[in-house]
Each structure stands twice: as C-alpha cells, then as structure tokens.
Amino acid sequence: MYLSRFLSLHALWVTVSSVMQHYPSVWGHYDVCKTQIYTEEGKIWDYMACQPEARDMIKYVKVTLDPPDITCGDPPETFCAMGNPYMCNNECDATTNELAHPPELMFDLEGRHPSTFWQSTTWKDYPKPLQVNITLSWNKTIELTDNIVITFESGRPDQMILEKSLDYGRTWQPYQYYATDCLDAFHMDPKSVKDLSQHSVLEIICTEEYSTGYMTNSKIIHFEIKDRFAFFAGPRLHNMASLYGQLDTTKKLRDFFTITDLRIRLLRPATGEIYVDEQHLARYFYAISDIRVYGRCKCNLHATGCKEENKKLFCECEHNTTGPDCGKCKKNYQGRPWSPGSYLPIPKGTANICIPSISSIGNPPKFDRIWPNISSLEVSKPNQANVCDKELLQCQNGGTCLKNMRCQCPPAYTGILCEKLKCERDPGGCSQNSGNVAVSHGPLLPLTALLGVTGLFIF
Numbered sequence: 001m002y003l004s005r006f007l008s009l010h011a012l013w014v015t016v017s018s019v020m021q022h023y024p025s026v027w028g029h030y031d032v033c034k035t036q037i038y039t040e041e042g043k044i045w046d047y048m049a050c051q052p053e054a055r056d057m058i059k060y061v062k063v064t065l066d067p068p069d070i071t072c073g074d075p076p077e078t079f080c081a082m083g084n085p086y087m088c089n090n091e092c093d094a095t096t097n098e099l100a101h102p103p104e105l106m107f108d109l110e111g112r113h114p115s116t117f118w119q120s121t122t123w124k125d126y127p128k129p130l131q132v133n134i135t136l137s138w139n140k141t142i143e144l145t146d147n148i149v150i151t152f153e154s155g156r157p158d159q160m161i162l163e164k165s166l167d168y169g170r171t172w173q174p175y176q177y178y179a180t181d182c183l184d185a186f187h188m189d190p191k192s193v194k195d196l197s198q199h200s201v202l203e204i205i206c207t208e209e210y211s212t213g214y215m216t217n218s219k220i221i222h223f224e225i226k227d228r229f230a231f232f233a234g235p236r237l238h239n240m241a242s243l244y245g246q247l248d249t250t251k252k253l254r255d256f257f258t259i260t261d262l263r264i265r266l267l268r269p270a271t272g273e274i275y276v277d278e279q280h281l282a283r284y285f286y287a288i289s290d291i292r293v294y295g296r297c298k299c300n301l302h303a304t305g306c307k308e309e310n311k312k313l314f315c316e317c318e319h320n321t322t323g324p325d326c327g328k329c330k331k332n333y334q335g336r337p338w339s340p341g342s343y344l345p346i347p348k349g350t351a352n353i354c355i356p357s358i359s360s361i362g363n364p365p366k367f368d369r370i371w372p373n374i375s376s377l378e379v380s381k382p383n384q385a386n387v388c389d390k391e392l393l394q395c396q397n398g399g400t401c402l403k404n405m406r407c408q409c410p411p412a413y414t415g416i417l418c419e420k421l422k423c424e425r426d427p428g429g430c431s432q433n434s435g436n437v438a439v440s441h442g443p444l445l446p447l448t449a450l451l452g453v454t455g456l457f458i459f
Contacts, residue, residue, distance in 0.1 A: 030349060031304055033318040041415055047319060049301040049341035049349025054145040057138065057293045058107050060313055065103055066133040072119045072285070073100050079122050080283045088282045092119055103134075106288045115289045117153040123269060123284035126276060132286060134264040136293070137169060140313035141325050144257045146294035148223040153287035155218070155270025156211055159185045162223055165261040172263060176223055177206035185268075193227040201228050202256050211270075219289075225257065244343035258298060264291075301341025301349060302326035320354035329354035 033050035036043050065071065072079070073094030080088040093099040101119035108116055123130040148162070160178040165171060179185035188206035196203060210221040226237065233243040247254045269284045277283065297306035297315055303326050305316030317326035319341070320333040329338045335355035342350040395407035399418030402408050409418035 030301065030343070033302070033304055033351070041420075047351035047353050049343060049351055050304045050318070051143075051301055052296045052299060052304055052306040052315070054294055054296045057142055057295050058291060060138055060140075060308060061107065061293070062137045062139070062311075063103050063106070064135045064137070066135070070120050070132050071102060072121045077122060077124075078282060079119070079285055080280065088280065101287070106134075106291050115153065117287045117289035119153070119287040120266075120285050122282045123276075124281050126278060126281050126284070129267070130269055130284065130286075132266040134266070134288075135169065136262040136264075136291070138260060138313060139168065140260065141166075141298040142259050142293075142295045143298045144225050144259065144293070144295040147225050147227075147292075148262070149290070149292040150221045150264065150288060151290040152219050152221070152270075153289040154285055155272060156221055157266050157269055157286065158211060158271055159267040160211070160221070161265040161267065163263040163265060164259045165263070166255065166258060167260065169261045169263075174204050175262075176204065178211050178221060179206055179208060180211040182206035182208055193224045196228070196231070198231045201231050202252060228257075241346045244346065248343040259295075262293065297325075299326045301343070302351075319351050320356075332357055 030049050030051045031053065032048065034045050034047045037046045038044075071094070072092035076091060076093040076095075076099075078088055079090050079092060081090055091099050092101055094102070101117055103118045105116040106118045120130070120132055157178070158180045162175040162178070163172045164175050165173070177186045177188060179190075182188045182190040186206050190208045191203075191205040192207050192209055193205075196205070210218075229237055229243055232246045233239045237243075247257075266286050269286055271284065297303075297313055299306065299315035299317065300321070302319045302321040303315040303317050306313055307316055308314075312324075314324050315326045317323065319326070320330050321338065322328060322330045327338070333354040334357045338354060339352040341352050344350065395401050395409070396415075396418045397410060397413045399407040399409045399413065407416065407418050409415070412422055414420050414422050
C-alpha cells in the first residue's frame with residue numbers, strides 16, 4: 001500500500017516537473033517536441049509543435065557579389081576619408097592584408113577599432129551607374145525573428161533595395177525601398193513602418209529614414225521585423241500568442257517573414273548633395289562593416305534542432321518526418337498525408353505527427369511500451385485514423401467502441417483496446433482466483449499502424 005502510494009506521488013512529481021520545465025511563463029518557446037506523461041494506461045508520449053531556437057544566421061551564410069570584380073584593391077586605388085570627403089589619401093590594396101577590404105569583412109566580429117569593412121571600387125566611371133548586388137544565401141528556408149541590420153562604413157546609399165527570395169534565388173520580391181527621395185527614385189510616396197497597420201503590414205514601402213549622407217550617426221539601415229510583429233503582439237511583444245495565431249492562420253503573413261536568400265541592391269552611393277562632384281569621384285563608393293540577420297531554421301514545427309553538414313543546414317526532424325525542412329513523412333510513416341505542425345492551441349500547439357503505413361506493419365506490439373497521446377494525433381478529427389471500430393480495431397474482452405473514439409471497458413479491464421487486466425497493476429499481480437479471464441489480444445496489428453509506436457519502446 002505504502003509502495004503504491006509512493007509510486008503515485010513520484011509519478012505526479014515527475015509529471016509536474018516535466019510541465020514546469022517545458023512550459024515557461026512566456027509564450028512562444030515551442031522548445032520541446034514531445035514529453036512523457038502519466039495516464040490510467042501508464043506512460044504515454046504527449047506530442048507538441050516545436051521549433052529551433054533563433055540564432056545569428058550570418059554564421060551560415062554564403063555571400064556573392066555582382067559584378068564579381070566590384071571589390072576595391074585590384075588594382076590598388078585611393079579613396080577619400082569617410083569623415084572628410086576631401087582627404088583622399090587612403091588606399092585599398094587587395095594584396096596587403098592591412099589595406100584589403102574583402103567581402104568576408106562584412107560578417108566578421110566587430111568591436112575593434114578601426115572597424116573592418118568590405119568596400120567597393122570608387123565611382124571612377126561616372127556617369128555610368130555604380131551599382132552592386134550583394135546576395136546572401138543559406139540554401140535553407142529561414143524564418144526571420146529580428147530586424148535585419150546593415151551598418152555602412154561609408155555614408156548610407158542614396159538609393160537601395162532590399163529583396164528576398166523564397167525559392168533559392170530563382171525569383172525575387174522587394175522587401176523595402178530606401179532613398180533620399182522616394183518619389184524621384186522609385187515613384188513611391190515615402191512611408192515608415194509606423195504608417196502601417198495590421199491590415200497593411202505586408203505593404204512594400206519606400207522609406208527616407210535611412211538615406212542621409214555623411215554623418216557620424218547615420219551608418220545603420222534597418223528592415224523592421226519586430227515593428228511588424230508588434231502590430232499583432234503589442235509594442236513590447238508581450239502577446240506572442242496573438243502573433244503565433246496570425247502566423248498559423250495567414251500563409252501570406254508567414255511567408256512574408258520567411259526567406260531562403262536576401263539581396264541588397266546598392267543603386268546609388270551616398271553623395272550628400274544634389275550634384276555629383278566630378279572632380280572628386282574618389283569620394284563615392286560603398287562600404288559595409290556589418291550585416292545582422294537573426295532567425296531560425298524553418299522545420300514546419302517538427303524539430304527543435306538544426307545542424308550544419310557539408311556547409312548546409314538541416315532540421316533534426318522529429319514526429320516521424322524527414323527532409324531539409326521536415327517537409328514529408330519518413331518511409332513507412334505515411335499512414336496519413338504529411339501536415340505541418342500548428343502553433344494552435346496555445347501554448348503547446350498541435351504536432352500533426354506522421355503515423356506508420358499499414359503496409360509497414362511487422363509483428364504485433366507488446367503493451368509495455370510508451371503509447372502516443374491520442375489527442376496529439378488528432379484522431380477525433382474527420383478523415384483521421386480511428387481508435388477503435390467493429391472490424392480491425394475491435395475492443396477486446398467485451399469492450400464497446402464508442403463513436404470510434406474510445407473503448408468502454410468492462411470493470412476488470414483497462415487500456416486503449418481493453419487489452420490489459422487492471423489487477424496487473426496491483427503489487428501482488430493477478431491471482432488465479434481473481435475471476436479475470438485471460439487477456440484476448442485479437443487483431444491488434446492495425447493499432448500499431450495508426451498510433452505510431454514503432455521506435456518508442458522502453459526496455
């Protein structure tokens with residue numbers, strides 16, 4: 001008796017500890033894909049939506065420049081100082097480390113003085129446009145979680161477009177236009193993110209906030225992710241439940257914050273004035289010291305891990321899914337069509353795990369395994385698998401199937417299909433005089449296919 005009570009208290013403590021560990025007080029973590037809980041049938045898996053932690057995605061980026069010879073230093077050339085456009089005795093030389101400004105210096109650790117930066121050639125071919133495309137590629141679908149920040153060591157450009165791709169650079173869409181004069185440069189009225197709302201959050205705008213000339217405090221350009229989040233989650237992003245609900249139900253909103261590539265199109269360098277000074281063309285160039293992109297691997301809410309292999313990012317898929325984005329069911333787990341996980345209902349979401357195919361069934365299961373949580377499989381929904389029926393998934397030992405959702409067992413039996421004797425839980429086990437008949441397993445094989453217990457054994 002005391003042992004049974006101790007075991008019950010221990011089980012309760014483990015359950016409470018697990019819940020406290022995996023569900024912090026703030027919304028939106030989704031940092032665990034499954035956990036064990038205790039029910040009348042014993043231990044079961046409780047599946048939930050999950051996603052990787054946000055990280056600095058620049059660590060995994062590949063950068064390409066177009067034209068490829070746009071970086072200064074080959075051949076060496078002089079350029080004017082940043083703060084004084086008429087002090088033109090600085091040199092860029094690709095053959096000397098101290099004077100070289102290669103593209104990788106856009107992504108190295110900052111904080112040193114002087115800061116390191118990539119630099120283009122000067123506008124020596126004026127009036128031919130000085131234009132550069134900087135493409136950032138991840139070869140992986142990324143969900144942005146924070147502002148994109150570009151720090152210029154030169155003045156911020158007079159004209160620039162930030163673009164995104166969702167198909168690995170095959171097609172491009174504008175994210176935002178930047179100009180000292182939006183109407184003149186892009187035939188657009190100037191706006192800022194503050195002019196948007198929930199209903200217009202996907203509008204592509206041109207902003208003049210970030211396109212001033214030579215100023216010591218005007219080096220940074222933002223693409224405001226968090227300000228757009230705030231339309232749904234509140235100014236301090238406290239109501240993440242609302243944001244996740246919108247992302248879950250509005251594909252266009254979800255896709256807006258999703259990328260495989262970014263492209264920075266530098267169209268006109270900072271001039272600081274209306275006219276270009278043709279006598280001092282070494283004043284005009286692009287220089288970028290830092291680019292920040294924070295996000296997470298898109299894993300369709302089927303993984304918490306994302307690893308790099310052979311310079312490629314892959315989700316560490318769970319829920320019996322596979323693929324770079326966990327975008328399909330594993331072999332032999334195609335018992336129903338693949339579906340992404342869902343943020344709803346808050347806070348655990350819905351896992352939508354893949355379940356075994358009928359054709360993949362092997363030997364009948366033992367019943368000392370950890371069973372998946374029926375609610376996490378959504379078996380009560382239309383067109384989903386049944387828990388029981390009157391043909392293949394019969395309730396055992398005189399049990400009655402109620403609406404294909406559960407078995408109503410006789411007093412002496414328990415389990416999903418009434419396959420267990422209740423007396424087996426007693427310390428003394430089942431005696432011959434207990435009045436219970438032997439367990440009749442019957443046709444239990446399809447249950448394995450529908451509930452996906454393969455790989456969930458406890459030894």
